[in-house]
Amino acid sequence: MKFTDGNWLVKEGYHIHFPKEIYDFKVEEKALTLFAPCKYINHRGDTLDGPLLTIKLTAPLDDVIRVQTWHYQGEKEKYPNYAVANRNQVLQIDETDQQLIFSSGALTLKLNKQDFQMIFDNVAGQLTVADQKGLAWIEGPDQQPYMRGQLKLSVGEHLYGLGERFTPFVKNGQSVEIWNEDGGTSSEQSYKNIPFYLSSKGYGIFVNHPERVSFELGSELVSRAQFSVEGESLDYYFINGPAPKDVIRRYTALTGRPALPPAWSFGLWLSTSFTTDYNEETVTHFVDGMAERGIPLSVFHFDCFWMEGFEWTNFIWDRDNFPDPKGMLKRLKDKGLKICVWINPYIAQKSPLFHEAHQKGYLIKKPNGDTWQWDRWQAGMGIVDFTNRDAVQWFQGHLRQLTDMGVDAFKTDFGERIPTDVIYHDGSNSEKMHNYYAHLYNQVVFDLLKEVKGEQEAIVFARSATAGSQKFPVHWGGDCDSTYEAMAESLRGGLSLTTSGFGYWSHDIGGFENTASADVFKRWTAFGLLSSHSRFHGSASYRVPWRFDDEAVAVARHFTELKNRLMPYLYRHAVENSQSGIPIMRSMLLEFPEDPLTEALDRQYMLGDRLLVAPIFNEMGLGSFYLPAGTWTHLLSGEVIEGGSWVKTHYDYYSLPLFVRENTILPIGSDQTQPVYDYAASITLRLYQLQDNSRVELPIYNSAGILCKRFSVVKENDSIEITTSQTEEPFTVEVISNEQIRSTTVGQLETTETGVKVAVAKGINKLTLTL
Secondary structure (H helix, E strand, O other): OOOEEOOOEEOOOOEEEOOOOOOEEEEOOOOEEEEEEOOOOOOHHHHOOOOEEEEEEEOOOOOEEEEEEEOOOOOOOOOOOOOOOOOOOOOEEEEOOOEEEEEEOOEEEEEEOOOOEEEEEEOOEEEEEEOHHHEEEEEOHHHOEEEEEEEEOOOOOOEEEEEOOOOOOOOOOEEEEEOOOOOOOOOOOOOEEEEEEEEOOOEEEEEOOOOOEEEEEOOOOOOEEEEEEEOOEEEEEEEEOOOHHHHHHHHHHHHOOOOOOOHHHHOEEEEOOOOOOOOHHHHHHHHHHHHHOOOOOOEEEEOHHHOOOOOOOOOOOOOOOOOOHHHHHHHHHOOOOEEEEEEOOEEOOOOOOHHHHHHOOOEOEOOOOOEOOEOOOOOOEEEEOOOOHHHHHHHHHHHHHHHHHOOOEEEEOOOOOOOOOOEOOOOOOHHHHHHHHHHHHHHHHHHHHHHHHOHHHOOEOEOOEOOOHHHOOOEEOOOOOOOHHHHHHHHHHHHHHHOOOOOOOEOEEOOOOOOOOHHHHHHHHHHHOOOOOEEEOOOOOOOOHHHOOHHHHHHHHHHHHHHHHOHHHHHHHHHHHHHHOOOOEEOHHHHOOOOHHHOOOOOOEEEOOOEEEOOOOOOOOEEEEEEOOOEEEEOOOOOEEEOOEEEEEEOOOOOOOEEEEOOEEEEEOOOOOOOOOOOOOOEEEEEEOOOOOEEEEEEEEOOOOOEEEEEEEEEEOOEEEEEEOOOOOOEEEEEEOOOOOOEEOOOOOEEOOOEEEEEEOOOOOEEEEEO
């Protein structure tokens, strides 16, 4: 929200009050409280009248400082609030004549007593400053109070995150409202609004308010990042890096780490699509068609019309089209598939469940006690009140009936159109609940799946989210068009979301609205199968590849098989994400923060820490991408390019810019037909451009996320030594390098197009290659 009129004037009807000095302070074991009047105190009479801000500083984690500011502290507590891990540390506070110095790990906050100022430093130097106007209480029209925070932006400083945003990846110059809306992927609205941003200078800001937060990022004032909320208090966390990954680690330590998704979820998902006609015969035809064409399929998804129209959500199969749902699901699962069905938290008036939910008070109410209803999406629909424990158990009971039939996962659609002129069973504030509802909704479904399937099998396919929702993977990008422009905006949204602490992200391959050309579909297929999760889905047309052309079938088969063979690599990153919060799909900035040319890149990304992916966004097949410094090898062709430059080259449909960093051990699995198998069995290690005097460790996890094998590769002088912790399985080593391998202590060298390889028999735990 903007409060000023240009650089000097305040908007008519607003009055801004900001602290002039620290008049007094109180030191406790785990908190420093400041008392900062909004005028200078020159004599005792100046203590009369006028606002005074109370500022409480704590250190919930090392390298994190929480800044809480109040004008009035007498407001009744409103909830819900985010669940934040506030393990407050014992404080280190120093005082000089001019400053109070507050430290948390390597993060330091210097507070000027006179001419109030907050200076945030770390080992690299000054990060940012909140000057006298950096905290403010604002009187608006009709005495509406606001609280505002401001931090200075340095020359060349870029900001990222704020959830899944389809606007430019760098958020400088944007006005952003943290308010979940169902706006598709081609507007400033977002399904997943997260009040967290990351700075290229190596710090992050998390505004701890579930309600609407307004950000002005170098927009109202071009040299300031600003955030404001309605009310009498402001609460935010300043999170130190110094690397962007460090910020993400600490942010997810505060708000929650993603659960580890089941390995099968990384395989290819196929949907019935939205408004298409389908029944068991159609579904079986699609599933068998994929198998006949050799396209490995892992999950089949039933979208809305598995239930009758006008009755969403009733949790009842449409018996005209699915007369034997339990038998049908068994037949599909006998083909090796997992099953996902579409749900949402809305109960249409025609649904057999509406009357029961209304009578028992399971739906959100109007202030007069009536059930809140409207006609958008489904006629007369109400919304389940997940603050009512009985309603939660009722909703989960219907989900349990579906899991008992054989359903493995739920696509948790919607959750954004949540009204604010309502009351909740537990008294929750409706403004705070608007965004937070998405968290409750997905948690209810995720918890049920954990209960009935086990913790390692729980997964949702969610559209709406707020801070902390990363704990319930996975999330997909919502309704996009079927064009290259929509494909690019989807990637921007995904990179913004993963920069906001979300580990996994998917999108509708080929686009949702309309129908893509065969060209767009094939290029999007490569992009989709090099994302963390991959799904063919659309609106009014089927998204099976043979509906486009024969080549689309071959492209889908090629990239699905590739992804399955990459599972030892991908699942290692999934396990590490559950431990660290670092996303699988990540922006170039996150992996190469020292390279200023990565700061604005939003048409390429890193898949894990070793693979660079740059989707093709044009019908000419032209790949345009930047390779950071170092030696890069194309995964599919073996082409070697020295980085530090921008590259443009053409690719056919079976390829795209897909490069491996130097000094990489890339594990290639032995099974291309499915995502779940023994990842250590007959594994191939590809060694890419190992650097002199380097040591690289490679853990291999099984499909349950348990460490089962570890490889160590050391290159010194004229040899490469490979050792393994387990010898039960044979493995193969491929050395992809410009250097010549002359001999090996184990087996025979076999020359390949890109280097040499040697097969290592069972029982051997060490081999040495001589250069």
